[in-house]
Amino acid sequence: xxxxxxxxxxxxxxxxxxxxxxxxxxxxxxxxxxxxxxxxxxxxxxxxxxxxxxxxxxxxxxxxxxxxxxxxxxxxxxxxxxxxxxxxxxxxxxxxxxxxxxxxxxxxxxxxxxxxxxxxxxxxxxxxxxxxx
Amino acid sequence: xxxxxxxxxxxxxxxxxxxxxxxxxxxxxxxxxxxxxxxxxxxxxxxxxxxxxxxxxxxxxxxxxxxxxxxxxxxxxxxxxxxxxxxxxxxxxxxxxxxxxxxxxxxxxxxxxxxxxxxxxxxxxxxxxxxxxxxxxxxxxxxxxxxxxxxxxxxxxxxxxxxxxxxxxxxxxxxxxxxxxxxxxxxxxxxxxxxxxxxxxxxxxxxxxxxxxxxxxxxxxxxxxxxxxxxxxxxxxxxxxxxxxxxxxxxxxxxxxxxxxxxxxxxxxxxxxxxxxxxxxxxxxxxxxxxxxxxxxxxxxxxx
Numbered sequence: 001x002x003x004x005x006x007x008x009x010x011x012x013x014x015x016x017x018x019x020x021x022x023x024x025x026x027x028x029x030x031x032x033x034x035x036x037x038x039x040x041x042x043x044x045x046x047x048x049x050x051x052x053x054x055x056x057x058x059x060x061x062x063x064x065x066x067x068x069x070x071x072x073x074x075x076x077x078x079x080x081x082x083x084x085x086x087x088x089x090x091x092x093x094x095x096x097x098x099x100x101x102x103x104x105x106x107x108x109x110x111x112x113x114x115x116x117x118x119x120x121x122x123x124x125x126x127x128x129x130x131x132x133x
Numbered sequence: 134x135x136x137x138x139x140x141x142x143x144x145x146x147x148x149x150x151x152x153x154x155x156x157x158x159x160x161x162x163x164x165x166x167x168x169x170x171x172x173x174x175x176x177x178x179x180x181x182x183x184x185x186x187x188x189x190x191x192x193x194x195x196x197x198x199x200x201x202x203x204x205x206x207x208x209x210x211x212x213x214x215x216x217x218x219x220x221x222x223x224x225x226x227x228x229x230x231x232x233x234x235x236x237x238x239x240x241x242x243x244x245x246x247x248x249x250x251x252x253x254x255x256x257x258x259x260x261x262x263x264x265x266x267x268x269x270x271x272x273x274x275x276x277x278x279x280x281x282x283x284x285x286x287x288x289x290x291x292x293x294x295x296x297x298x299x300x301x302x303x304x305x306x307x308x309x310x311x312x313x314x315x316x317x318x319x320x321x322x323x324x325x326x327x328x329x330x331x332x333x334x335x336x337x338x339x340x341x342x343x344x345x346x347x348x349x350x351x352x353x354x355x356x357x358x359x360x361x362x363x364x365x366x367x368x369x370x371x372x373x374x375x376x377x378x379x380x381x382x383x384x385x386x387x388x389x390x391x392x393x394x395x396x397x398x399x400x401x402x403x404x405x406x407x408x409x410x411x412x413x414x415x416x417x418x419x420x421x422x423x424x425x426x427x428x429x430x431x432x433x434x435x436x437x
Binding site: 014030039069080 | 165172176177178179182183184186189191274280284348349350351352353358361362365368369372
């Protein structure tokens with residue numbers, strides 16, 4: 001049995017999820033990072049993406065974060081984001097509509113950072129829904 | 134006892150209607166405070182994490198970030214005054230506006246040029262009536278600020294701060310908001326948001342943060358982490374102030390409406406008594422008239 005650690009996912013307006021986990025995979029600005037128990041203390045900024053948490057009973061929790069950061073301390077791991085959603089809270093239809101709008105804007109030449117984030121967020125949401133389906 | 138019975142009854146009815154309205158507003162305000170407090174407590178974990186992280190990065194790196202950079206001779210300052218959208222909340226908006234005016238005066242006395250930002254229709258109307266220039270204003274969310282709305286305010290402030298002073302930027306930003314101490318006490322306050330003063334002791338007591346902060350690694354480096362953290366931190370602070378102000382507004386409204394209801398009640402009591410008195414004296418007068426008329430008739434008959 002792999003060693004477990006406490007994980008919290010905190011959004012600006014609520015605590016989205018908390019519980020024991022075996023591993024956390026999140027996407028930082030530098031690329032994907034996997035965290036296991038006894039990881040060294042660390043803070044890293046996240047990009048809008050899907051993160052994966054594996055719980056001791058082997059289930060996967062998929063969560064979409066909209067930026068924010070990952071904080072690893074000796075006692076726990078926290079994903080802190082202005083907005084976070086669990087995969088089953090996302091409506092596929094809405095996410096796909098968002099993705100299309102963002103994609104159109106990108107193709108129309110709107111390459112602002114804001115629109116780029118919009119695109120990343122929407123594609124992360126669509127991906128998350130497909131992952132649990 | 135000049136007023137007629139009919140007039141007194143009419144006035145009583147009108148006061149009764151007003152009382153129903155103020156009573157309803159009191160109850161609405163009371164139920165919304167509960168929601169506002171709930172929202173505040175639900176956002177606490179986020180605030181706590183953010184404070185810890187910012188404190189950690191700031192204390193482990195000596196990096197001088199633009200958002201924490203203190204100008205040696207600040208020449209321009211901005212003031213954000215948080216007021217309400219609607220009235221009927223007692224002296225809530227007036228108190229905040231007064232404190233804001235005092236702050237602006239102090240800053241001017243220090244030789245700084247002051248830009249004003251306002252949230253809430255009451256504050257905007259106040260500035261417009263006096264023909265004062267407003268650098269930015271927002272309205273429509275004073276009693277229930279969402280993240281989207283508070284982010285908009287925060288981003289405008291950050292932008293003004295990051296602009297060079299010569300191009301219309303500011304060197305420091307102050308916020309005047311009303312702090313929610315309790316249901317009975319709400320106090321207007323001044324806080325400097327920018328440049329940030331990062332304090333290791335988080336604003337909110339953290340039961341888990343015992344002992345020193347762990348020796349964090351920063352991925353990829355402290356500067357990048359700080360760059361992405363500080364805007365989030367400022368947004369969070371602004372949202373916190375707006376939420377405090379919203380709770381204060383609702384509490385003031387509840388208090389104002391409670392005393393209005395109480396006043397209406399005592400007015401109704403007084404009007405009821407006056408009306409009863411008027412009715413009784415009317416009856417007395419009628420009896421006197423009948424008795425007087427009857428005896429006059431009787432006397433007339435005797436003389437015949």
